[in-house]
């Protein structure tokens with residue numbers, strides 16, 4: 001009777017470890033990758049040289065503003081199809097998380113305020 005309970009507990013614990021491993025492997029946002037994506041897919045327009053498009057670099061905004069830009073339907077969400085049109089790259093959720101991490105870390109009040117030239 002209690003062997004069964006022990007086995008059951010063991011299985012539950014094992015499943016928990018598995019889930020933790022899979023979740024952490026999947027997607028800790030990576031600022032270094034985000035920087036590369038940003039330069040390649042965002043700065044092509046947001047470089048300050050393209051008419052009607054605001055120049056954007058990490059330290060232009062504070063962390064909250066970047067987070068909002070990524071949540072807002074009108075900012076980054078609207079640029080995802082623009083990126084596709086301009087560079088042919090279809091950004092994934094993960095790519096966007098990486099870009100967000102790069103921008104938030106580099107925000108004016110972030111860990112490492114960053115300009116990108």
Ligand code: HEC
Nearest residue numbers: 041042044045046052053054069075076079082083086099
């Ligand atoms: C094809 C050109 C193009 C690309 C590529 C592009 N954007 Fe944009 N972006 C725009 C335009 C146009 C606007 C709208 C400007 C406006 O409303 O005045 C805009 C607006 C924004 C805004 C709102 C800025 C503001 O001041 O209102 C943010 C934030 C933004 N883009 C982020 C990004 C990010 C992040 C990427 C890369 C994933 C990206 N954009 C790629 C053209 C582009």
